[in-house]
Amino acid sequence: MSTKDTHKFKELYRFVKPYQTMLTVAAVFHVVCTCLGLLMPLVLKIIIDKALGGSDLSLLYVLLAGVILLYWVRAFFFYTCNYLTYYPIHRMLLDLRVKLFKHLQSLSLRFYQEYRTGKLISNILTDVAALQSMISTVIVGIASNLFSLLFVGVMLVVLSPTLSLICLVVLPVVYLVFSRFRKILRERSMMLREHMSEVSANLAEVINGIKVVKSFGKERSENRSFMERLKPTFDMSLKLSMRGFMLNIVMDQISIYTSVAVLGFGGYLVSQGRMTLGELVAFYTYMQMFFGPVVQLTGFAPAISEGAVSAERLLTLMAYVPEIKEREHAIHMYHAKGHVRFENVSFGYAPNRMVLQEFDLDVEPGLKVALVGPSGSGKSTIASLLMRFFDVTNGRILLDGEDIRDLSLDSLRRNVGIVLQESFLFSGTIEENIRYGKQETSFEEVVEAAKMANAYEFIRELPLGFRTEVGENGVSLSGGQKQRIAIARTVLHNPSVLILDEATSALDTISEAVVQQALDKLMANRTTIIIAHRLSTVRNADRIVVLKDGRIAQSGRHEELLCQDGPYRRLYAMQLKEQKEQDSPNYAAGRFGLEDPEE
Numbered sequence: 001m002s003t004k005d006t007h008k009f010k011e012l013y014r015f016v017k018p019y020q021t022m023l024t025v026a027a028v029f030h031v032v033c034t035c036l037g038l039l040m041p042l043v044l045k046i047i048i049d050k051a052l053g054g055s056d057l058s059l060l061y062v063l064l065a066g067v068i069l070l071y072w073v074r075a076f077f078f079y080t081c082n083y084l085t086y087y088p089i090h091r092m093l094l095d096l097r098v099k100l101f102k103h104l105q106s107l108s109l110r111f112y113q114e115y116r117t118g119k120l121i122s123n124i125l126t127d128v129a130a131l132q133s134m135i136s137t138v139i140v141g142i143a144s145n146l147f148s149l150l151f152v153g154v155m156l157v158v159l160s161p162t163l164s165l166i167c168l169v170v171l172p173v174v175y176l177v178f179s180r181f182r183k184i185l186r187e188r189s190m191m192l193r194e195h196m197s198e199v200s201a202n203l204a205e206v207i208n209g210i211k212v213v214k215s216f217g218k219e220r221s222e223n224r225s226f227m228e229r230l231k232p233t234f235d236m237s238l239k240l241s242m243r244g245f246m247l248n249i250v251m252d253q254i255s256i257y258t259s260v261a262v263l264g265f266g267g268y269l270v271s272q273g274r275m276t277l278g279e280l281v282a283f284y285t286y287m288q289m290f291f292g293p294v295v296q297l298t299g300f301a302p303a304i305s306e307g308a309v310s311a312e313r314l315l316t317l318m319a320y321v322p323e324i325k326e327r328e329h330a331i332h333m334y335h336a337k338g339h340v341r342f343e344n345v346s347f348g349y350a351p352n353r354m355v356l357q358e359f360d361l362d363v364e365p366g367l368k369v370a371l372v373g374p375s376g377s378g379k380s381t382i383a384s385l386l387m388r389f390f391d392v393t394n395g396r397i398l399l400d401g402e403d404i405r406d407l408s409l410d411s412l413r414r415n416v417g418i419v420l421q422e423s424f425l426f427s428g429t430i431e432e433n434i435r436y437g438k439q440e441t442s443f444e445e446v447v448e449a450a451k452m453a454n455a456y457e458f459i460r461e462l463p464l465g466f467r468t469e470v471g472e473n474g475v476s477l478s479g480g481q482k483q484r485i486a487i488a489r490t491v492l493h494n495p496s497v498l499i500l501d502e503a504t505s506a507l508d509t510i511s512e513a514v515v516q517q518a519l520d521k522l523m524a525n526r527t528t529i530i531i532a533h534r535l536s537t538v539r540n541a542d543r544i545v546v547l548k549d550g551r552i553a554q555s556g557r558h559e560e561l562l563c564q565d566g567p568y569r570r571l572y573a574m575q576l577k578e579q580k581e582q583d584s585p586n587y588a589a590g591r592f593g594l595e596d597p598e599e
Ligand SMILES: Nc1ncnc2c1ncn2[C@@H]1O[C@H](COP(=O)(O)OP(=O)(O)OP(=O)(O)O)[C@@H](O)[C@H]1O
Pocket: 113, 349, 350, 355, 373, 374, 375, 376, 377, 378, 379, 380, 381, 382
């Protein structure tokens, strides 16, 4: 084992440590259990040599009663030692999974952009399973197999030193055959596992993007490419199974030749009176027990190295440092007034490509500031920075005068809320989804929030009302309905600073109006940063900031900006023209509530 492996095992040992006493007792019980199992051939020898053949069968009955008792005691030890082994193993895996999940939750968004979700899930599941098999192999393997091998080896030599020479010759052959096959099997199963995790990643992507697949009519081509991806796994699995069978055939052959040799030569020794029949039967039974542990021990090393590979992957995952960390003694800000200030903020997702440059913005509590600008100008990035999904490269962002990096993440996210373009609902009831951000709320408060979000009417009309299941396995809600549930969720969350990131842009005109009404109520007396493409949604903002290539190109109220010859007027005119082309002039004016600047 290399020093790297040693380090990995040390890391893993942290999970084993709390259960080491239990595992030690389990190992001792395994030895006792093995010991009791190994006594049977000896009893068989006494039965054949001493108890059978005579007229007095009382010894036979005593021995048979002893065998039953032996197996009762063995059953007790067997049950207890397996409980003592698998209880800590499953607890350790539970601890590991919980720790992994907690760690994954703490990782920044950048990590999730780099790692494919399907692959991540598949790796976690298979790696934890490999680790489980390694731990049980190590514990059960070391304790029972080594002991068995030693005990049986001694018994073979004691019963017949001559016959045990045959076993001694066969032993290295069995070892070599097994380790050779195991190596190939292991390599193949690793390849298969790697390939399967790629297939899982692809499957997850297709399932997540099923709407796109269907809307482009790509089902057939996706079926084809899935088949193409799966095809190699068929070959790999078949080869793997056939290798496994081949190993069984080879082992059967070796076993039968050894048995023939032992029984042939042993029969000769019995006929010569150099061995009793009972000794030959006991020897033969022990011999059958001898190769089992050898075979098990050949699997020991691969299981450890396979476990080590998995441990390495899991530890690598654990070693990812959360990019966004809370400072020691972070400030807990319970209820911010909502004064937001960006001071000379620059930021790039990659070090050599700045998305925001020297961005300054001061939003007084309760004001509404809109960020507009062409696609890719950095609007959503500003929202992500304020939420601290990423940290600024230069400059700072202040909430009520405190650098948000000095605040506890919990208090920052309690004070800053966001409504996204498409809100995600979890599996569960509508009530649970509304409560998501604040569990300790009464049903009445949930209802109030739903009313504020204009969601109450449609929820009431559902057969199960607030108890309706939504999310992946629930009823399908329209985009506007989902958005209103998300707004109700934010109403309960009650942040001092609200970010609306294109919150209505995925909706049709009617839904948009209802959602916009709900948003207006939500925005009241709250610092709000509105990100929008459609200028109609931002014209009432206290200030509109026009972004271009990550810099502020213009800033002011709607009317002021329209008077200036700048990007806002051009953007506005362009949108108005587009809208006019689509709709009648009356409709455009009604929809946007705007007058044509040319008029
Ligand atoms: N997670 C990310 N990783 C790397 N680059 C990103 C990431 N998110 C955005 N970008 C890049 O940063 C730039 C600004 O993106 P951003 O989403 O902030 O623009 P936006 O103004 O909100 O655009 P839109 O109006 O289309 O939503 C774009 O060039 C985009 O490609």
